[in-house]
Amino acid sequence: MDPRVKLIVTMFEHMKPADVARLQLYYDPQAYFKDPFNEVRGLPAIQAVYQHMFDGLEAPRFKVLDVLVDGNQCFLTWDFSFILRGRPQNVHGSSHLRLSPAGRIQYHRDYWDAAAELYEQLPLLGTVLRWLRRRIGTSTSSSRA
Numbered sequence: 001m002d003p004r005v006k007l008i009v010t011m012f013e014h015m016k017p018a019d020v021a022r023l024q025l026y027y028d029p030q031a032y033f034k035d036p037f038n039e040v041r042g043l044p045a046i047q048a049v050y051q052h053m054f055d056g057l058e059a060p061r062f063k064v065l066d067v068l069v070d071g072n073q074c075f076l077t078w079d080f081s082f083i084l085r086g087r088p089q090n091v092h093g094s095s096h097l098r099l100s101p102a103g104r105i106q107y108h109r110d111y112w113d114a115a116a117e118l119y120e121q122l123p124l125l126g127t128v129l130r131w132l133r134r135r136i137g138t139s140t141s142s143s144r145a
Contacts, residue, residue, distance in 0.1 A: 002069045004103035009076065012062045017054040020047050028104040035110035046108075058083035072099045
């Protein structure tokens with residue numbers, strides 16, 4: 001694996017709250033970040049996203065499952081586990097990263113299904129979303145992998 005990407009994967013998998021202050025080692029000062037809940041630019045804004053994650057969730061942890069590298073880009077698949085209101089949760093997703101010549105992340109876009117991974121777990125909203133998924137989906141749709 002590309003040594004730059006290996007450092008980034010290690011950072012994601014072992015990130016602790018104190019590491020938020022050191023994200024300049026991994027992110028370009030003008031980096032772009034987008035996920036289903038955030039769209040920000042610049043290191044301070046990205047640090048705020050990670051800080052919010054640590055403030056709002058108990059025991060957040062990424063486990064990188066697959067890594068594909070092509071030049072200055074990489075694609076990661078991961079599982080993100082955490083505890084919210086005493087209940088263990090798991091989100092499966094992926095990240096598209098573009099690296100600067102110095103090996104820092106310039107572009108970070110996360111892809112995951114917020115409805116299936118989070119909202120469907122909520123008592124009332126989840127019931128409605130599961131019903132809609134069954135109603136809209138075809139009879140030949142397979143269940144989630």
